Amino acid sequence: MQTAIQLTLTSLQIGAVYILFSLGLTLIFGVMRIVNFAHGHLFAVSALVVAAAVPWLASSGLPVLPAYLLAALAGIAAAMALGLLMYLAGFRFFQRDMVGSFILSIGLVLLLDGMLLKLFGGAVRPVPEIFPGTISILGAAITIQRFALCIAAILITAMLYVALTRTKLGKALRAFSIDHEAAMLQGIPYNRMALAGFMIASGLAALAGALIAPVTIVSPVIGADYLIKGFIAVIVGGLGSVPGAILGGLFVAAIETFGSFYFDPSSATVAIFFLVIAVLLVRPKGLLGHG
Amino acid sequence: MDDLKLPYWLGGLVLALAGTALVRDAYIASVVNLIAIGALTAVSLRFVMLMGELNFATAAFVGIGAYTAGATLTILGWPFPLALLAGGIGAGLVSIVFGYVTLRTKGPYFLLIGFAFTEAVRILYSKSATLGGTSGMIGIFPPVALDGWMPTFIVAVSALLILGLYALERSDFGKILTAIRDNENVARTVGLDILLIKIACFATASFAAGIAGSLHAFANNVISPGDFSFLVAAFALAYVKVGGEDSIVGPLVGTVLLVVLGSYALGLGGGEHIFYGAAIMLAVLLLPRGVTGLAGGKRPQAGGGH
Numbered sequence: 001m002q003t004a005i006q007l008t009l010t011s012l013q014i015g016a017v018y019i020l021f022s023l024g025l026t027l028i029f030g031v032m033r034i035v036n037f038a039h040g041h042l043f044a045v046s047a048l049v050v051a052a053a054v055p056w057l058a059s060s061g062l063p064v065l066p067a068y069l070l071a072a073l074a075g076i077a078a079a080m081a082l083g084l085l086m087y088l089a090g091f092r093f094f095q096r097d098m099v100g101s102f103i104l105s106i107g108l109v110l111l112l113d114g115m116l117l118k119l120f121g122g123a124v125r126p127v128p129e130i131f132p133g134t135i136s137i138l139g140a141a142i143t144i145q146r147f148a149l150c151i152a153a154i155l156i157t158a159m160l161y162v163a164l165t166r167t168k169l170g171k172a173l174r175a176f177s178i179d180h181e182a183a184m185l186q187g188i189p190y191n192r193m194a195l196a197g198f199m200i201a202s203g204l205a206a207l208a209g210a211l212i213a214p215v216t217i218v219s220p221v222i223g224a225d226y227l228i229k230g231f232i233a234v235i236v237g238g239l240g241s242v243p244g245a246i247l248g249g250l251f252v253a254a255i256e257t258f259g260s261f262y263f264d265p266s267s268a269t270v271a272i273f274f275l276v277i278a279v280l281l282v283r284p285k286g287l288l289g290h291g
Numbered sequence: 292m293d294d295l296k297l298p299y300w301l302g303g304l305v306l307a308l309a310g311t312a313l314v315r316d317a318y319i320a321s322v323v324n325l326i327a328i329g330a331l332t333a334v335s336l337r338f339v340m341l342m343g344e345l346n347f348a349t350a351a352f353v354g355i356g357a358y359t360a361g362a363t364l365t366i367l368g369w370p371f372p373l374a375l376l377a378g379g380i381g382a383g384l385v386s387i388v389f390g391y392v393t394l395r396t397k398g399p400y401f402l403l404i405g406f407a408f409t410e411a412v413r414i415l416y417s418k419s420a421t422l423g424g425t426s427g428m429i430g431i432f433p434p435v436a437l438d439g440w441m442p443t444f445i446v447a448v449s450a451l452l453i454l455g456l457y458a459l460e461r462s463d464f465g466k467i468l469t470a471i472r473d474n475e476n477v478a479r480t481v482g483l484d485i486l487l488i489k490i491a492c493f494a495t496a497s498f499a500a501g502i503a504g505s506l507h508a509f510a511n512n513v514i515s516p517g518d519f520s521f522l523v524a525a526f527a528l529a530y531v532k533v534g535g536e537d538s539i540v541g542p543l544v545g546t547v548l549l550v551v552l553g554s555y556a557l558g559l560g561g562g563e564h565i566f567y568g569a570a571i572m573l574a575v576l577l578l579p580r581g582v583t584g585l586a587g588g589k590r591p592q593a594g595g596g597h
Contacts, residue, residue: 273407
């Protein structure tokens with residue numbers, strides 16, 4: 001029983017990050033119908049800036065928590081700036097062009113891979129502990145850092161969910177993902193909405209990067225692994241569907257955690273792949289996909 | 292069947308083969324091998340693009356071909372020609388099963404599942420002790436008689452397959468593929484079995500990708516899981532996009548251009564990734580029809596429907 005609780009908690013922690021990732025991917029796909037492989041690099045830039053700035057700020061005399069918050073702000077700002085640049089210089093011209101936008105994003109991936117490696121070096125960067133200690137929930141131990149990450153991710157997801165279902169902007173974004181032409185006929189300004197959707201998604205990736213930096217080892221290639229899992233999560237859930245992204249993120253995280261515990265991590269990754277194939281065999285557009 | 296412009300192709304082939312026969316420098320030989328194998332991979336990727344799907348599993352099938360060739364030669368002791376062929380057939384067979392399941396999906400789903408497949412297959416190699424785990428397989432040597440003739444052999448085999456895919460593209464089968472790309476449902480109304488045709492196209496392209504993998508294994512003598520990441524498909528895509536996807540000449544031009552420039556850039560100490568990334572981005576932003584599109588004048592057909 002205790003193992004089950006521990007494993008469930010671990011899946012929730014990993015799932016929280018996958019959800020932030022897959023929400024961004026599904027939002028971009030829903031509104032602009034593009035597949036952005038460079039999404040993982042927004043996450044990596046944010047995590048790298050945090051990992052570089054926290055030790056630097058801490059050594060100049062700031063306590064760890066304010067140093068982390070400042071670094072997180074800088075990381076998110078840097079990643080959002082990169083996102084804006086990607087949109088303005090590239091993706092703006094490839095809206096509703098799946099193949100074109102994908103090829104552009106592969107070019108961006110290679111370019112940013114090389115540039116991040118040159119800028120930050122290939123070495124991994126540890127971030128000092130922000131909240132030391134562990135707490136226990138129902139007998140299962142969890143570090144306070146990971147617990148805080150989990151809470152933050154749940155809060156962000158909840159806020160986004162409310163924003164997408166209740167606010168005018170959110171309704172407009174969802175309208176575009178359901179029927180692009182009908183939404184335009186209602187007079188919703190498409191270009192502004194596309195930019196908004198892309199920037200919200202960039203912000204989610206940046207937040208995820210800033211949150212994950214203290215609990216993991218940061219390196220320039222950190223985005224790739226999360227990106228693959230995030231994409232698998234949206235395929236399972238259905239591209240363009242917000243509840244699908246949440247469901248898919250939890251599904252991938254659960255299989256990964258339970259599979260790694262009872263077998264080993266690489267078998268778990270292979271198992272995820274075969275389960276995705278099984279889902280697609282039954283529902284070619286994912287569990288909750290439409291259109 | 293349309294005019295295949297065979298005299299031009301044969302002339303080009305003879306020139307290319309005569310050129311490779313003169314190659315004695317080991318470095319130039321390795322660049323020639325890279326070009327031939329890269330061109331075959333790019334043409335295989337483009338063959339599936341004819342029916343409107345972007346096939347990132349190409350990288351996985353190049354890997355399956357290389358590992359099948361390596362395993363049949365070094366473990367089972369098969370002779371060289373059989374091992375070479377086994378690479379293509381192995382990749383083709385796996386692609387039939389994979390395609391039967393995944394070709395029911397389209398667009399982003401197919402693309403992403405191919406990407407995930409590449410990563411899953413790579414994990415399988417690195418977990419298999421028989422296949423050498425993460426360090427890979429060694430000692431995949433071609434017969435001694437081919438010593439010094441490897442570039443000529445690789446160019447000849449690649450050219451043969453590329454020519455075969457070209458002939459298929461110009462045949463009625465190629466027209467069916469274009470029809471599927473333009474509107475699958477219209478093609479279905481005239482009684483075509485769409486899934487079967489898609490699998491046939493996919494398996495043919497994967498056979499070519501598998502042979503490219505075999506050739507890679509024999510050219511390098513050593514293979515490891517790291518050689519067959521999604522980057523194989525990403526580079527092939529760069530060759531297709533930079534060269535231009537409208538005709539089969541595009542990927543050939545793109546491959547020669549990027550591999551030669553890339554080898555030069557590496558000599559300058561520049562990062563290979565930055566170079567390829569910038570090339571892809573510039574090509575899609577500034578030359579949507581590639582280098583051959585600049586020379587070709589008008590687009591042969593209205594293809595803006597996707």
